[in-house]
Amino acid sequence: MEKIDIIPWNENFCTGINQIDKEHKKLVEIINNLATEFAYNTFKLDINTIFDELIDYTKYHFTSEEIIWDKYFKNQEDSEKHKKAHNNFINELHNLIKLQKKKPIEEIAEITLDFLVQWLVSHILETDRFMAYKVLSLIDGDSIEKAHKIAIQKMSGETKKLTTLIMSIYKVLSNNTLKLMREKARQEKVQKVLEEEKNKFEDIFKYSKDGIAILDLNYNFLDFNNSYLNMLGFSRKELLTKSCIEITAPKDIKKSIKAMEEVVNKGFITNFEKQCCTKDGTLINVNISASLQPDKKTVLVITKDVSSLKILEEQSKMAAMGEMIGNIAHQWRQPLSVISTAATGIKLQNNIDILTKEQLDSMCDTINNNAQYLSKTIDDFRNFIKGERVIKEFNLFETFETFMELMKGTIKQNFIKVNINVPKDISLNGYPNELIQCFINIFNNSKDALKNKDDDRIININAKIENNNLIIIFNDNAGGIPEEILPKIFEPYFTTKYKSQGTGLGLSMTYNLITTGMRGSISVYNKIFSDNKHSKGAEFKIILPIDDKISIK
Structure with missing residues (x-):
């Protein structure tokens, strides 16, 4: 912390009496220290401690002065006035200390320093010098009367003008110096914060497990951390000769260029996925977030290797496929039975010549309606399995309808009552198939738990907008999840089922x-519901932030 003098010592302050001048310099030093503390707001010492030092030294100095004055003109009018001025100064300092409880420190600083500068400069230049001139004259052998006249003469005329000028200069100087000191202190604090943020960024850049790179607007690498190098297998020297496009899988180059254009225009992108080529030619799946830097010339790219996540997705999806194929087989039994019965009926009635046109039309309509139902089931299944990860607008209520259609067979087969309360006017921009997969995984967890319940198997599904978030809640009355299991529920491969019954991937994938x-x-927790039986069950709560990806229509 640099010390800036709010009262620079000047030879005009010298009285000619060494002891007094030495103590005046000390007082000026204390005031300058106080001003520095005020300006930087450091207060390494308690402010009361600083004031106490000022008061203690002032009393010591005033006593020294008064001993000298009393030696030469005790009980004279000038000496008594001087003592009274000293007492007034000490009283004013005590009043300033009391202001701490009533005013902010910045205001106290200005009032205190303005008082100290004006009082000290005025007291030294006028009162103390006047008294010193008298003492020096007496030392030279002059009488009291002559010494008084000499002091008046020296303090009048040009000297008086000079004193007034110096006092006015110091008033402006002290105010401006305090402002400059505060501005300098503010800049130093800002610089310190910037330096701390820079160090934090450098630590994150250096030690982050995610790959971090800095690109120019032509996709060239400017810098990167070790995690980025380890992810791709290149050396620093090798990667500095490449661009981000060069390491992108050919099929993803166009969308990567488009993504970079979006960063430049919009300022950022999140959750952009593509494949990258490592040094040995292996393709890895990555998830990227990128932001345009303040200089508008560089882009910060944070890259996660999600290859293992993709494998987990596929495993989970295959498990879901197997279950849904079973669902479809179950759903198809009744319409296939209806079609078979209608076809057999047409043939039989035709063979015995009792088939009327009306009966034929009716049975054909029955066959067609059930065939359309089978076709829709296949379309829903195909759309889910296709699973293209393309952001698109979709209606939440319609997504739940698709989910319910896919799970219709399971619901019926397991005698589950599903209560859905979802507004029809919420539209989202996102990934509907992934959301459906999450719903299926949560539903299956409840379904498996409900198998141990003999009656009233209930799953409730609610959705609402709350505090700028979309809230989706699934709960059941299956008795809840054991407390020791709750913290592990989203861990991959964690399951309480037999290996033949589950992979332990569903809820981890959902998370x-x-x-x-x-x-x-x-999140998931156990809850007791306020129904007639005070049922207990697990409640899954999904919170999706409402931003440019979610809208209410």
């Missing part, structure tokens, strides 16, 4: 899709 893919959160 990753919600938190990483949709920038939301998911």
Whole structure:
């Protein structure tokens, strides 16, 4: 912390009496220290301690002065006035200390320093010098009367003008100096914050497990951390000769260029996925967030290797496929039975010549309606399995209808009552198939738990907008999840089922899709419901932030 003098010592302050001049310099030093503390707002010492030092030294100095004055003109009018001025100064300092409880420190600083500068400069230049001139004259052998006249003469005329000028200069100088000191202190604090932020960024850049790179607007690498190098397998020297496009899988080059254009125009992108080529030619799946830097010339890219997540997705999807194929087989039994019965009926009635046109039309309509139902089931299944990860606008209520159609067979087969309360006017921009997969995984967890319940198997699904978030809640009355299991529920491969019954991937996949893919959160807890039986069950709560990806229509 640099010390800037709010009262620079000047030879005009010298009285000619060494002891007094030495003590005046000390007083000026204390005031300058106080001003520095005020300006930088450091207060390494308590402000009361600083004031106490000022008061203690002032009393010591005033006593020294008064001993000298009393030696030469005790009980004279000038000496008594001087003592009274000293007492007034000490009283004013005590009043300033009391202001701490009533005014902010900045205001106290200005009032205190303005008082100290004006009082000290005025007291030294006028009162103390006048008294010193008298003492020096007496030392030279002059009488009291002559000494008084000499002091008046020296303090009048040009000297008086000079004193007034110096006092006015110091008033402006002290105010401006305090402002400059405060501005300098503010800049130093800002610089310190910037330096701390820079160090934090450098630590994150250096030690982050995610790959971090800095690109220019032509996609060339300017810098990167070790995690980025380890992810791709290149050396620093090798990667500095390449561009981001060069390491992109050919099929993803066009969308990568488009993504970079979006960063330049919009300022950022999040959750952009593509494949990159490592040094040995292996393709890895990456999730990228990028932001345009303040200089508008560089882009910060944060890259996660999600290859293992993709494998997890596929495993989870295959498990879901197997279950849904079973669902479809179950759903198809009744319409296939209806079609078979209608076809057999047509043939039989035709063989015995009792088939009328009306009966034929009716049975054909029955066959067609059931065939359309089978076709729709296949379309829903195909759309889910296709799973293209393309952001598109979709209606939340319609997504739940698709989910319910896919799970219709399971719901019926397991005698589950599903209560859905979802507004029809919420539209989202996102990934509907991934959201459906999350719903299926949560539903299956409840379904498996409900198998141990003999009657009233209930799953409730609610959705609402709350505090700029979309809230989706699934709960059941299956008795809840054991407390020791709750913290592990989203861990991959964690399952309480036999290996033949589950992979332990469903809820882990759901957690990753919600938190990483949709920038939301998911939690689970046990809850007692206020129904007639005070049922207990597990409640899953999904929170998706409302921003440019979610709208209410």
